[in-house]
Amino acid sequence: MGRAPSCIPPERRSPRGNPAGPLRTALCASGEGGGSVLGAICSAIDLDGGTAPEWVQLFPPGPHLEAIAGDGRRWMLSNPARVAAVSMEGGLDLPVDWEHGQHRKAPKGERADAAGWIKEIALRDGSLFGRVEWTAEGRASVESGAYRYLSPAFDYNRETLEVIRVNGAGLVNRPAFVMPALAGQEESTMIKKILAALGLAADASEEKALEAIASLKSERDTAVAQAAAPPLDRFVPRSDYDSAVAARATAESELAAERSSQRNDEIKQLLDEAQAAGKITPATRDYHAAQCRAEGGIDRFRDFVAKTPEIAGAGGGSGAPPAGAGLIVLGCFEEGVSNAGSMAGDVSVLVRRKGAFLWNNSAGTDAVTAARIGSPCYVVDDETVAASDGGHARSPAGIVVAVGHDGVWVDVEGPPRGPRVLSASADLDFADMAGGAHSHKDIDLPGASVGDLVALGLPAAPDGGLVYYAHVPEAGKVRIRAANTTDAAIDPVAAAFTVAVIKG
Numbered sequence: 001m002g003r004a005p006s007c008i009p010p011e012r013r014s015p016r017g018n019p020a021g022p023l024r025t026a027l028c029a030s031g032e033g034g035g036s037v038l039g040a041i042c043s044a045i046d047l048d049g050g051t052a053p054e055w056v057q058l059f060p061p062g063p064h065l066e067a068i069a070g071d072g073r074r075w076m077l078s079n080p081a082r083v084a085a086v087s088m089e090g091g092l093d094l095p096v097d098w099e100h101g102q103h104r105k106a107p108k109g110e111r112a113d114a115a116g117w118i119k120e121i122a123l124r125d126g127s128l129f130g131r132v133e134w135t136a137e138g139r140a141s142v143e144s145g146a147y148r149y150l151s152p153a154f155d156y157n158r159e160t161l162e163v164i165r166v167n168g169a170g171l172v173n174r175p176a177f178v179m180p181a182l183a184g185q186e187e188s189t190m191i192k193k194i195l196a197a198l199g200l201a202a203d204a205s206e207e208k209a210l211e212a213i214a215s216l217k218s219e220r221d222t223a224v225a226q227a228a229a230p231p232l233d234r235f236v237p238r239s240d241y242d243s244a245v246a247a248r249a250t251a252e253s254e255l256a257a258e259r260s261s262q263r264n265d266e267i268k269q270l271l272d273e274a275q276a277a278g279k280i281t282p283a284t285r286d287y288h289a290a291q292c293r294a295e296g297g298i299d300r301f302r303d304f305v306a307k308t309p310e311i312a313g314a315g316g317g318s319g320a321p322p323a324g325a326g327l328i329v330l331g332c333f334e335e336g337v338s339n340a341g342s343m344a345g346d347v348s349v350l351v352r353r354k355g356a357f358l359w360n361n362s363a364g365t366d367a368v369t370a371a372r373i374g375s376p377c378y379v380v381d382d383e384t385v386a387a388s389d390g391g392h393a394r395s396p397a398g399i400v401v402a403v404g405h406d407g408v409w410v411d412v413e414g415p416p417r418g419p420r421v422l423s424a425s426a427d428l429d430f431a432d433m434a435g436g437a438h439s440h441k442d443i444d445l446p447g448a449s450v451g452d453l454v455a456l457g458l459p460a461a462p463d464g465g466l467v468y469y470a471h472v473p474e475a476g477k478v479r480i481r482a483a484n485t486t487d488a489a490i491d492p493v494a495a496a497f498t499v500a501v502i503k504g
Contacts, residue, residue: 045147047142047143052134052138052139053132054131054132055129055131055132056129056169057127057129058128058130058166059077059127059128060127061077062080062163063077065077065163076162076163078162080128083121083154083166084128093117093133094130094167095114095118096114096115096132096134097112097171098115098141098147098170099170100151100153102168113137115134115142115171116135116138116139118132118168119131121166138171141171149171150170150171152166153168153169154166154167195209198212260486260487263293264486267292267293270298270305271289279308280305281383282360282407286467287467289485290467290483293485293486327395328395329395329397331352331353332357332412334352353412355453356411356453356500357410359383359407359409360385362386362387366388367387368403370403370425370498372387372400372403373401373403373500375399376399376400377396377398377408378390378397379397380394385397398410399411399421401421401455402498402500403457403498404462404468405459405460409455409457422445422446422447422448423499424478424498424499425457428441428443428480428495428496428497429494430492434489435484435486436485437483439481439492440479440482441480442473442480443480445476445477448476449472449475454471454472454500454501454502455500456468456480456500463493465485465488465490466484466485467482467483468482468497480497
């Protein structure tokens with residue numbers, strides 16, 4: 001039931017001016033104190049000349065109101081004038097329905113028609129009366145004698161039992177004990193559900209129900225106590241578990257670092273042995289190291305060393321000095337050949353003549369630096385160049401186009417005719433790279449074209465474990481890509497890089 005369409009919830013604060021405390025809605029006839037009741041206070045409807053009356057009694061005089069069933073329920077009506085004013089202050093008419101349908105049917109989504117509407121509430125000789133505008137169906141129900149009593153629905157303070165406001169009324173025929181109490185039915189249904197939830201029969205006694213509840217509370221208390229101090233044979237304290245997880249993570253990290261160190265030592269030893277045997281050159285050492293770090297790379301490198309003939313002489317290069325000054329460098333050959341047991345000239349190699357090639361750099365004061373880009377460098381041996389001619393004892397190797405930690409890029413075709421080499425330098429700071437990851441940076445170089453040969457000059461002390469590559473991804477731009485060939489993360493140090501594009 002309640003005020004429609006703006007119903008007041010069963011539990012709320014009292015309106016202004018009323019005693020403080022939570023409110024309940026009484027539908028007038030049940031058992032639970034402060035609950036919903038139907039028919040506890042009912043008034044007979046007296047016909048006015050055989051027609052439905054305009055004014056009907058809602059409450060008898062107060063201040064004490066008692067249910068007509070004599071079941072002990074009481075309410076207070078200390079200020080009926082205030083109740084009349086508060087009930088209508090919202091400006092809405094109050095519904096009169098059949099059998100309190102507003103509370104029986106409407107909450108279920110069922111239709112609950114109005115038999116009439118209370119338009120006004122007035123105080124007469126201490127009683128509260130409501131002026132009802134009947135609907136045709138409601139008027140017929142009253143005038144035909146189908147319904148003879150009116151039961152009010154009202155809010156009251158469940159602490160003081162003071163009536164606060166009228167919410168409406170219902171046409172009924174069986175007040176008090178004669179009519180089943182709605183709250184009593186709800187309470188009975190609720191008790192049956194509670195008994196079922198406790199695993200008891202529907203007719204179980206109150207003592208049985210209390211025993212079941214006490215047992216549940218005991219079990220709950222036991223469970224709470226066990227949760228606070230669980231048995232150590234089945235549970236591990238959280239701090240001990242976290243410590244074990246942290247210790248395992250630390251052990252796994254240390255084991256991974258140890259394995260990585262052992263693997264790097266193994267790769268270094270393999271490279272040292274291969275270079276000492278003349279199977280690889282210093283210029284290709286970083287490349288082979290990166291290949292060895294890949295899955296199965298060590299086995300592939302051992303197979304490569306076993307099948308490759310000596311290509312650089314013991315120590316990684318023949319070290320043979322040129323016959324003297326005045327030699328002409330035709331180009332570069334990178335094949336692995338041997339003429340052991342043959343005469344000079346019995347073995348031929350393919351010499352690459354066009355482009356720039358990577359040579360080993362000399363050490364000390366004779367090392368080629370970036371300052372010599374665009375200037376000649378000189379032949380030291382079959383794979384090494386120097387900045388000086390050794391007192392006119394060395395032959396020119398070509399024009400320096402780039403210098404890096406891996407060697408010197410040399411154009412062996414002599415000074416360029418016209419603008420053949422385009423170069424640029426920039427300080428680059430590559431992003432942090434996880435093991436096996438890569439990053440790139442671009443350097444603007446006007447005139448560079450896609451497909452141009454790019455020489456890369458690296459810093460004097462590049463980060464270990466990184467391999468660099470360079471190419472032209474689009475016109476006017478050179479991209480340097482850094483690849484982390486280790487299993488560990490690397491934070492590259494910002495450094496100067498030089499790129500040179502060789503125009504053919």
